[in-house]
Amino acid sequence: MVFSENEMTRLYRIRKTVMEMLRDRGYLVGDFEVNMSKDEFREKYGENMKREDLVINKAKKNKPSDQIYVLFPEEVKVGIHVLRTxxxxxxSENVYRAILxxxxxxxxxxxxxxxxMASKFHLEIFQEAELxxxxxxxxxxxxxxxxxxxxKKTLLERYTLKETQLPRIQVKDPVARYYGLDRGEVVKIIRPSETAGRYVTYRFVV
Structure with a gap:
């Protein structure tokens, strides 16, 4: 299938966002992967590329056994047979997390x-338009x-808090989804502050 210029640009932008997202989650992603130009993208994948050519497999920086797949189904409507595959x-590859x-x-x-499948395999779903x-x-x-x-333990002990006493962030919040946050995790949020230089808060993922 030959993609139109608009479709090629669209897939290029989606892949760039995915690479940034993986890097922000602590996966090993090179600068060249994030900064790939559109011409380099076209050269790498060719005019006759398929979505499944874009598959990405990355490992965590501090834990190489912790891997993730990013999968790009060809099907417009993803059915169970595709998910089973x-x-x-x-x-077979001992990978338990994937982004579709x-x-x-x-x-x-x-x-x-x-x-x-959620007890064993963590599949996150993003629509192309979201990326x-x-x-x-x-x-x-x-x-x-x-x-x-x-x-997290140090934080709760320091302020003698239970995690449920922290302000919350929904697991479906767009930013929580971007970082791949799971329920029960705590996220540190750093905002610029005119008076203090920076202002730190914490949120509990629910």
Whole structure:
């Protein structure tokens, strides 16, 4: 299939956002991958590219065994057979987390299947339209840092708090989805402040 110029630009922008997202989540992503120009993108994938050529596999910087797949289904409507194929591939490679970049919303059956698999495989769904622009680049989105379990414990002990006493952020919040936050995690939010230089708050993911 030959993509139009508009479609090529669209997929180029989506891939760039995905690379930025993976880097912000702590995966090993090179500057050359984030900064790839559109001409380099076209040269790498060719005029006859398919969406599935864009598949990305990355490992965490501090834990190489913790890997993620980013998958780009060809199908406009992703059915259960496609999801099963992905799950089997992940299982064979011991990868338990994946992002699916879909052209449209999933069928109810597919959503139910992902829910059933959730205890073993963590599949995140983004529609292509959501990744055309990086939500983090919005002027109103401050810096977010996910606390490790140790940092979370230290924070709660320092202020003698229970995690449920912290302000909350919904797991479906666009920024929470961008960072791949899970329920129970705590995120540190750093905002610029005219008086203090920076203002730090914490949110509990629910």
């Amino acid at each position: 992905y799950i089997n591939r992940m299982k 970049v879909c052209q449209s919303s999933l069928t109810t059956q597919s959503k139910n299947f992902i829910f059933e 055309l622009v990086n939500v983090k680049d919005h002027v109103l989105v401050p810096e977010h840092q996910v606390l490790t379990d140790t940092e």
